[in-house]
Amino acid sequence: MTTALKFALFGAGNIGERHLRVAKEEPQCAVVAIADPAPHGARLANEFGVQHYATAEALLEHEAELDGAIIATPNDQHANIGIACIQRGLPVLVEKPVTDTLASGQALVDASTAHDVPIAVGHHRRFDPSIDVAKETLDNGTIGRPVAVECLWSMRKHDTYFDADWRRNPPSGGPALINLIHDIDLLRYLLGDIVRLSADGGAVARDNAVEDTLALHVRFASGAVGTILASDAAPSPWGWELGTGENPEIPPTGRNCYRFMGTAGSLALPRLELWHHRGDEPADWHHQIEMRPLADGARAALRNQLTHFCGVVRGESAPRVDGADGLQTLRTVLAIHESLAQQKAVDL
Template structure:
């Protein structure tokens, strides 16, 4: 029989409790430790074999994997401690609170060979995965233009519960946009330049409530993205994907649209528009909706982490992936502050686009 893996969940906040519940329900994992100096046993999911401790070092010698769900500034120290102990770690997004701290994690992980999986759970969504597959197949041709949105309304008590959310760093650029940047990178590749503007006219807090971004992709595509946590709209991943039942849903809306030289795809409805011949506004196009079975990305992420710990899979979202998405978001914040465009280093050359013949020979199967 397969040995059950011993897991420590570090951080007993909202997302930490979600991870703990999933570990407890998993047939091949055991929740051995919940680590939090302020842990409340009455409010923390735990099993008969779970120890509630205040210090990660207590758990590191006795577990197979670590799920790090601490506040962002603590990600660096927790990840480095797990790596030093040789323990695979799942680090909640963002990988760290600064690019410099994220780079330290990347260096340590790559030097040691210890797997680090970053918790950008949307990468495990069957909806996003299918859209990535469609674009990679060449079904829409070479990506040309990308439009995205994260428009939703955070209630007043969201800010009353945590007053730091009214201050710089507590707005949708650093808290919410990182998810979407990671998704856009999965869909269309690296982002090499951004220009952004932000405003706070709705609430008047020190932090932005709305921001607009222009994106340059390494593949040559251009994109725009609008994010607001003060908008009476449902054009966000959370409310269009229907993957989190806690949110109101809008299953007829999309939050991403990728247009290529031969067609386009909208996400998460997965409406695919293609042209049989040359794309033209005079020519008819075919529209299909790709059918995908919906599954909980957090469950799929944990399943993947099990395979990573056992050495059967490489992390789907590596520490370097997490660093790159953080670089883009930090560039957006810098651009919004200065009003200037900001280049984003990728550390690798831009990919060469496929030839026209290769694209036209490609196809995608819809269900």
């Protein structure tokens, strides 16, 4: 039997705790140490029977037999901790965004290249089985040539969510970097790079120093276009977490939040509803349009991502989202802020 890999967890907040609980059920690995200065980190370490350290430096100094690391700290700590791990030869799974700035992200990617140690970026939705089906469907021409996409993400976050200062202020706060970055990553994965975007919105509903509501128009390298609406101040049934139930803290609605439109049909996600006209090709608006659901597998994106990372650590596979890929998603999201500030379209 393969020996379980030993991982360190840096950051035991919301997503860090989810990583910890998923790892508990994954036989290929075990989290053996946690670094987090908050009391909650110490409580989790005690609950799971692992070592606790107040700082990343202390953990790396005392834990000499690690195989890899999961970084789920605030964004501005990703680069320093990631580089320290890479310099010790530890592959890292770093939560999105890969870092908080392009400069620090590039430094992390450069360290990975220089030391030949892989980075996997935690855009875990790429591991949802519906995305595998959607990718194949869009790539094989089932809906023809994709020409447009619509994306919706809207929820009202609870007021105490913003007790953490970094969630209210630049450079890490706001739904673009916290939430919409997942959607931008999926759209890049499914349709290719975004080459131009225009953003409007801002602090519409709250007095925070970051946006709460956004409207985007995007153009892809393929020529396809898209619209994206996002708000963390407005309740709705639309959003990936709502549609999939992937986040145990958010009651699901089962509603679609993406609609891909092509020259021969359309595809709605995450329910994988494929729409085609009835009749011989080329069918048109005179023909009845019908929906056919596509089948996918059990929804376990975080678990699938961790299993994949174990393969990366063992050298069996390359990261599905490597550092350079994660950096391009960050570059695209930061262009949203640039467009908001300048009130004009931004070319990427």
